Amino acid sequence: MVMNDLAHQRRLFYDRYIRWLFIAAAFLMSLLIASIIFFVGRQGLLTFADVNPIEFFFTARWAPSAHAFGALSFISGSFFVTLLSIAFGAPLGILGAIFMAKVAPQWVRNILQPALQLYVAIPSVVYGCIGLVLLIPFLQSSFGVRTGFGILSASLILAIMILPTILSLSDDALRNVPPALEEASLALGATWWQTIWHVVVPAALPGILTSIVLAMARAIGETMAVQMLIGNTPLIANSLLTPTASLTSNIVVEMGNTMFGSTWSNALFLMAFVLMLLSLGMILMIRRLGQRRAV
């Protein structure tokens, strides 16, 4: 009886104080996130003490030793690489997800699903390397261009890298469509294809769009593979096959060798801050999409 009492006392003790553990963890986590945002933002915005914002955002001459800090080529590089990788990756991913969710027999699903998760685990430097040894020479010979580095090669590899995101999230969305909708459509005489195209896909659309926006966030933040394939030169690309640079690629190439606190280093932090704001915008977009239901 005494023992029982003690055990009970202990449970009460845990019950009272364990919440502080959770609160402390939550507090620490928020503090970490907030201080990172604050640090990157502050360091980045210090750039404007030396550089005109108009110069930073709307000119493309990046020559830090001559005090020229125009980041337009990086911003446009990031923008086009992301857009093009979605243009390649999204249709493929969505069709694949429809196959996985509605067409594939169970045993194929059983193989495909773990395989998909596996390929999230491949480090991006490996994708970059594959691009460097296979894709670049292929683009060189098939388009007869000088190098093959550029937006096209980077976005082709990125399209492959974002596939798992689109596939698995769209697959979930498609499979969460209530069976009643599907059955009703079939019962009304719609063919199987009509049902998928006109009922299942529209019903899953918010989920599919969310997967695409998440994939965009992944694509715009991807650094290593892009850096290895884009060419990294601060010129606005005049074709898909000329070397250019993106925000991430320029940060990774230059940050390690700039003096912290110099205008150059601050400008790189500002580029990171711009990336953060872009991702934030995308996350807000996802939340809006998630709230809306088409059917």
Added chain:
Amino acid sequence: MFINMKKRKNLMALTSVLMLSAAIFAGCGGSADKQSAASSGDTLEGKISASGSTALLPLLKPAQEEFQKAHGKVTVNIAGGGSFTGMNQVAEGSVQIGNSDVDLPAEYQGKDLVDHKVVIEPFVFIVNKDNKLDNLTREQIIGILTGKIKNWKDVGGADQQITLVHRAKSSGSRATISDIVLKGQEFTDDAVIQDSNGAVRTAIAGTPGAIGYVDAPYADDTVKTISFDGIKYSPEAIINGQYPIYGYGHMYTKGEATGAVKAFIDYVLSDEFQNAQVSKLGFIPMSKMKK
């Protein structure tokens, strides 16, 4: 009650394991201490921390091992991070030695940093293997690097576009080439930028018509090394002053080096280390230049 007993047992087991391992470690440590003290018999002790240039890392790692073997009470920590990281940290005082491939830039002047040149780092120009040319003059190279010459036929080669593959604007190698070869003229931006020697070499090996520069040890047989102004690169050509493209590996200290730090830098500069390791890694010993 029963559960409690079980837990206590686990706890006891854990404690005994910990104590046992602690005893083993203590035993090891003790004997190692005695050994080194007996063998060296010197008074050097303390910790040396260094950071900076990744190009110097393969050179300093063996130095660290040998030095620690000789001086049991000294611990040496060497990290990478890049030349500017090294100079930054030594200026702030967070490390004792800052390794760098470049001379002290203007921002760091007046911060009481003392330069120790420890090694010579030669650079070579490399081209794709299909390139028939063996030599480029200084004027031709300047024309290519500044973007004025865009086709190999203008320098006596095949009718093929030139692709410049090289390093980022913040790179120490790029700064060296800019100082020695370009002498103030600007590189063209019409180039492919890679962020390491190895990546530059890979890109040049895979790109017909490509040219770039790397630290000499990186020029292997996947690419073709070309002569500069008629002089083929060799350590001898640098030593007798014919081949001009090289920089120094620096170890910066804040104020004059003292104690273990001084001993470590002296060790890196010693004939014993320079002759055994430096040439093997493709660098050139400092002592050879002084002759």
